[in-house]
Amino acid sequence: MSDLFISYSRKDKEAARQLAEAFKARELEVWIDWEGIDPTVDWWKEVEQGIEGADNFLVLISPDSESSPVCKQELDHAVRNGKRLIPVVTRTTESKTVTPELRSLNWIYLRDEDDFEVGFETLVTALQTDYAWVHAHRQIQVKALEWERSGRKNDFLLQGEELHDAEVQLVANVSKDPHPTELQHEYVLKSRQVSDQRRRTIVLVSVGAAIVMTGLAIFGFVQAKLATDRANVALARQLATQGQIIIGI
Numbered sequence: 661m662s663d664l665f666i667s668y669s670r671k672d673k674e675a676a677r678q679l680a681e682a683f684k685a686r687e688l689e690v691w692i693d694w695e696g697i698d699p700t701v702d703w704w705k706e707v708e709q710g711i712e713g714a715d716n717f718l719v720l721i722s723p724d725s726e727s728s729p730v731c732k733q734e735l736d737h738a739v740r741n742g743k744r745l746i747p748v749v750t751r752t753t754e755s756k757t758v759t760p761e762l763r764s765l766n767w768i769y770l771r772d773e774d775d776f777e778v779g780f781e782t783l784v785t786a787l788q789t790d791y792a793w794v795h796a797h798r799q800i801q802v803k804a805l806e807w808e809r810s811g812r813k814n815d816f817l818l819q820g821e822e823l824h825d826a827e828v829q830l831v832a833n834v835s836k837d838p839h840p841t842e843l844q845h846e847y848v849l850k851s852r853q854v855s856d857q858r859r860r861t862i863v864l865v866s867v868g869a870a871i872v873m874t875g876l877a878i879f880g881f882v883q884a885k886l887a888t889d890r891a892n893v894a895l896a897r898q899l900a901t902q903g904q905i906i907i908g909i
Contacts, residue, residue, distance in 0.1 A: 661798070662691040664746075664787060665714035667734045669724035675750040675770070676720055682780055688787070708737055712802055715794045716787055717743040719762060722751035726758055735759060741801055742841035744794055746786055748779075793833045797840070800826050804847035818851040827852065 664683070668676040673694075680690045691710040693703075711717060717738035725731045738745065739761055747762045749769045768786065770779040807816035818826055826848050830840045 668720040
């Protein structure tokens with residue numbers, strides 16, 4: 661898990677490196693592909709996991725990133741997972757050429773002609789805005805993806821306090837960026853349905869057990885009373901017999 665994923669064109673590698681080092685100096689964890697991928701693993705699968713496990717998706721905007729199929733692929737995956745998108749302009753780019761998902765957002769400028777320190781502080785502030793919700797969004801999304809990839813098995817659903825917290829987060833932050841995803845809603849709803857079903861089953865089993873125990877108690881009481889009655893009758897007969905013997909003497 662990381663605070664942010666950096667998407668960039670290879671021609672903006674130095675700008676990406678400068679930003680990554682500045683973030684690390686602030687003790688922010690960055691996922692960037694020259695550090696996050698082992699040469700022996702499936703490259704795109706690791707990139708997907710890097711995006712899914714990041715709280716924010718930071719895009720370095722430049723003419724080359726806008727024409728890069730890989731950058732577009734990364735952005736599409738971030739959008740599918742409801743990531744908060746943070747566009748950072750590293751080289752002047754015409755807005756009409758920028759992907760629609762980024763065009764309407766507030767851009768942060770970190771070009772050569774811009775003051776890096778000022779721009780970087782603005783960027784850090786953007787990352788820290790609604791931090792708790794962004795962090796919770798990522799956690800819920802990662803769990804929802806695990807559930808989906810498992811074939812939607814109930815073993816991967818939320819329970820107890822974790823489920824309650826997820827419900828509260830989705831309701832309280834429905835209008836905030838990043839917006840809850842459709843998968844998150846499905847995941848939490850299914851978790852609630854299964855949790856309620858389990859609770860009803862437990863209640864029914866408990867009620868059934870209570871009925872059985874009550875029945876057994878009543879049966880035991882009746883049997884005890886019958887045994888007492890039989891003992892009393894036997895005693896009465898014994899006393900009567902003894903009385904007859906005494907009278908006969």
